[in-house]
Amino acid sequence: MPKALVNQIEVFYEVHGQGEPLLLVMGINAQSIHWPPELIEMLNNSGFQVITFDNRDVGLSTDFGDLRAPSTRTLISRRMLGLPVSTPYSLTDMANDGFALLDELGLESAHILGASMGGMIAQQMAIQAPNRVRSLTSVMSHTGQRRHFIGKPHAVQALMGPSPTSAEEAGERVLKLMHVIGSPQWMRPDDHYRLLGATAHERGSSPAGFKRQLAAIMASPCRDKALSALTMPVLVIHGTVDPLILPAGGKHTASVIPHSRLVMIEGMGHDLPVAKMPEMVEAIQMLAGL
Numbered sequence: 001m002p003k004a005l006v007n008q009i010e011v012f013y014e015v016h017g018q019g020e021p022l023l024l025v026m027g028i029n030a031q032s033i034h035w036p037p038e039l040i041e042m043l044n045n046s047g048f049q050v051i052t053f054d055n056r057d058v059g060l061s062t063d064f065g066d067l068r069a070p071s072t073r074t075l076i077s078r079r080m081l082g083l084p085v086s087t088p089y090s091l092t093d094m095a096n097d098g099f100a101l102l103d104e105l106g107l108e109s110a111h112i113l114g115a116s117m118g119g120m121i122a123q124q125m126a127i128q129a130p131n132r133v134r135s136l137t138s139v140m141s142h143t144g145q146r147r148h149f150i151g152k153p154h155a156v157q158a159l160m161g162p163s164p165t166s167a168e169e170a171g172e173r174v175l176k177l178m179h180v181i182g183s184p185q186w187m188r189p190d191d192h193y194r195l196l197g198a199t200a201h202e203r204g205s206s207p208a209g210f211k212r213q214l215a216a217i218m219a220s221p222c223r224d225k226a227l228s229a230l231t232m233p234v235l236v237i238h239g240t241v242d243p244l245i246l247p248a249g250g251k252h253t254a255s256v257i258p259h260s261r262l263v264m265i266e267g268m269g270h271d272l273p274v275a276k277m278p279e280m281v282e283a284i285q286m287l288a289g290l
Helices: 037-045 072-080 091-104 117-128 153-159 167-181 190-204 207-219 247-256 274-288
Strands: 003-006 009-016 020-025 048-053 110-115 133-139 234-239 261-265
Touching (some): 003 091, 009 091, 020 117, 037 048, 048 091, 048 274, 091 207, 117 207, 133 274, 153 167, 234 247, 234 274
Parallel strands (some): 020 048, 020 110, 133 234
16 A cells, blocks of 8 residues: 655555646545545546545544544634634645645646545645646635534534444444535435445544644635636536535635636535536646646
């Protein structure tokens, strides 16, 4: 299993296919195995070499152990009031992990695609080192603007539910979560979600890691002003029925980035349905000029 020593931590990664390098950055508490294999295959067939990895604190990458994040109540209240929050690490640190992985792979630059929290990290990468980001694709994400932190209560509650204590519980939790936040028309079979949740739990589950990642999101300042200075090709993809990060978050992201393209996927929730992948991949391919 390939691991890279980056920023004094170990990061698990995989490289799929050949072509233009495309780094995929996953969302909160999600692992590299959460990228649908159909999406990776379509991207490979469209001319991309796809790089996936486990963010810090999930899966087979370094777990930050006993480092404590502020309570969820403290995070939310201070973020909504615009007050600073002290956290074990930031989205900037997570963006640096991505660049360090590119260094390990001998890549000066790459196309960057991030989903949900991964979209926030991808945005931060584009802000920190625009010369290393060939193109930016932000999927079902937002810019850190305070009003876009508020999803539909039932979706937020499903995400913040109790942590599973076994692989079986993890499978059931993912099943229930996806039936709340996923694309209603294009749900996968229940056993798919059960297996994915159980497998992720066995690879490396960290309730404390989830809290640290959440803290990194909540403590990060709004990126609107910095994003407005980007000049690389930018694509924003968002589902029209996303209950976790509402469609307004994607629309706002596109509105602050000059010359960005916004693709709203009709009927898509907070997931990546196979039925809509050709539409997404075509837009990503066009962005990269392939």
